[in-house]
Amino acid sequence: MVRLNAVATDLPGTVLAKVEYFNPGHSTKDRMALQMVEDAERAGLLKPGSTIIECTSGNTGMGLALAACVKGYRLICTMSDKQSKEKMDVLRALGAEIHVCPTNVAPDHPDSYYSVARRLNAEIPNSFFPNQYDNLSNRAAHYATTGPEIWEQTEGKITHFVVGVGTGGTISGVAKYLKEMNPNVQIWGIDTYGSVFKKYHETGVFDENEIYGYVTEGIGEDILPKNVDFSLIDRFEKVTDKAGALVARELARKEGLLLGYSCGSAFQGLRQLKHLLNEDSVVVVLFHDHGSRYVGKIYNDDWMRERGFLNDVVRTAGDAVAAHAAQPAIQILAEEPLSNAVGVLKKFGISQAPVRDAVGRVGSIDESALLGALAEGKTLDTLVRDIMLPPLPEVDEFTSLAEVVRLTHSGHSAVLVTLANGSEHVLSRHALLLSAAQGL
Numbered sequence: 358m359v360r361l362n363a364v365a366t367d368l369p370g371t372v373l374a375k376v377e378y379f380n381p382g383h384s385t386k387d388r389m390a391l392q393m394v395e396d397a398e399r400a401g402l403l404k405p406g407s408t409i410i411e412c413t414s415g416n417t418g419m420g421l422a423l424a425a426c427v428k429g430y431r432l433i434c435t436m437s438d439k440q441s442k443e444k445m446d447v448l449r450a451l452g453a454e455i456h457v458c459p460t461n462v463a464p465d466h467p468d469s470y471y472s473v474a475r476r477l478n479a480e481i482p483n484s485f486f487p488n489q490y491d492n493l494s495n496r497a498a499h500y501a502t503t504g505p506e507i508w509e510q511t512e513g514k515i516t517h518f519v520v521g522v523g524t525g526g527t528i529s530g531v532a533k534y535l536k537e538m539n540p541n542v543q544i545w546g547i548d549t550y551g552s553v554f555k556k557y558h559e560t561g562v563f564d565e566n567e568i569y570g571y572v573t574e575g576i577g578e579d580i581l582p583k584n585v586d587f588s589l590i591d592r593f594e595k596v597t598d599k600a601g602a603l604v605a606r607e608l609a610r611k612e613g614l615l616l617g618y619s620c621g622s623a624f625q626g627l628r629q630l631k632h633l634l635n636e637d638s639v640v641v642v643l644f645h646d647h648g649s650r651y652v653g654k655i656y657n658d659d660w661m662r663e664r665g666f667l668n669d670v671v672r673t674a675g676d677a678v679a680a681h682a683a684q685p686a687i688q689i690l691a692e693e694p695l696s697n698a699v700g701v702l703k704k705f706g707i708s709q710a711p712v713r714d715a716v717g718r719v720g721s722i723d724e725s726a727l728l729g730a731l732a733e734g735k736t737l738d739t740l741v742r743d744i745m746l747p748p749l750p751e752v753d754e755f756t757s758l759a760e761v762v763r764l765t766h767s768g769h770s771a772v773l774v775t776l777a778n779g780s781e782h783v784l785s786r787h788a789l790l791l792s793a794a795q796g797l
């Protein structure tokens with residue numbers, strides 16, 4: 358159990374984290390994986406030489422892989438293609454065979470990771486399909502271990518338990534134990550947009566319209582697993598993909614906890630419900646797994662930017678010209694003929710340029726000014742000075758992108774950015790648009 362400090366300053370009461378990456382497979386799912394295997398052994402469903410087949414978002418597969426290595430079973434995991442490559446590589450390293458299945462198909466579609474696991478189970482002799490969704494050994498593991506640990510580690514003072522919900526094993530097992538010890542402990546489940554849990558809990562309606570693709574891993578479902586005991590859950594809260602990812606990064610930076618994606622969602626869900634806490638609250642939020650499985654995803658700026666998850670980061674004119682910082686603005690001379698100006702634009706592949714004379718910057722020129730002059734019957738011998746536009750607005754590298762957008766919107770096709778080292782760069786409307794599209 359770890360006390361949360363810097364991220365929790367605006368939450369009343371005490372906020373503790375049950376950090377589950379200390380398990381040998383770096384997630385809480387080690388607990389239920391071992392329980393499912395050993396319960397199956399006791400029931401005679403798993404025998405020497407058996408093959409375990411499971412559909413997993415990765416962490417259950419990891420727990421099963423560790424058990425399978427030690428106990429000598431073959432393991433096949435079916436995984437949806439949205440799961441991180443790191444999770445698949447690690448499972449392969451532990452000897453598991455992976456079948457990658459499409460994410461965006463209905464659970465009963467023959468290619469879904471549930472259906473493929475069922476089919477392989479039917480085809481492969483002496484195979485066992487634990488089915489973590491409906492196998493109640495899953496929640497029994499958390500009733501037997503995670504719940505009592507949380508109770509003891511808070512000396513029975515816990516008032517709220519907050520956790521992401523996938524199969525429902527963690528929340529239901531822990532909730533059953535805690536509510537037996539103190540029926541007043543509040544149990545909050547964290548759900549995703551695109552999942553059916555929250556609405557089902559509140560209305561009893563399984564609404565297929567709620568189901569759509571999302572990128573958060575491990576929480577939310579398009580089915581109702583038997584392991585979710587809705588009667589023990591006091592409230593569900595939905596968290597967006599973006600908020601979950603950003604908060605996981607915040608937990609790493611501020612608390613030194615490198616956590617998985619759903620941990621960010623769990624903490625964000627708690628934040629969204631903070632108005633329900635008070636100074637006497639003792640909150641435990643369970644963090645499912647370690648961040649090493651997400652280095653190519655939420656801890657990768659390009660991945661974040663591609664999804665627009667970093668677009669609230671403040672960006673400046675300096676950022677927008679950073680890509681061509683080594684190529685200063687091309688200047689055109691006021692006394693040059695238009696033929697030279699056209700040649701310069703063509704040579705450097707640019708659409709506008711500042712114009713200067715012996716004294717300094719006196720104007721600017723762009724494609725439409727040149728075309729306008731030619732349309733009016735001016736010849737290519739005309740001097741740039743005779744047709745040039747007013748100088749480009751000038752900004753420094755710290756000017757916000759919003760201000761640059763405003764300047765280019767009011768008639769100017771570009772601005773001139775001066776960097777701290779004195780070099781000058783043209784930031785065109787076109788480049789500005791590309792920067793914005795990259796999530797700036």
Ligand SMILES: Cc1ncc(COP(=O)(O)O)c(C=O)c1O
Binds near residue numbers: 646
């Ligand atoms: C990363 C992660 N978060 C949350 C969960 C949800 O836990 P549970 O299935 O016990 O509801 C899982 C389960 O696979 C998970 O892997």
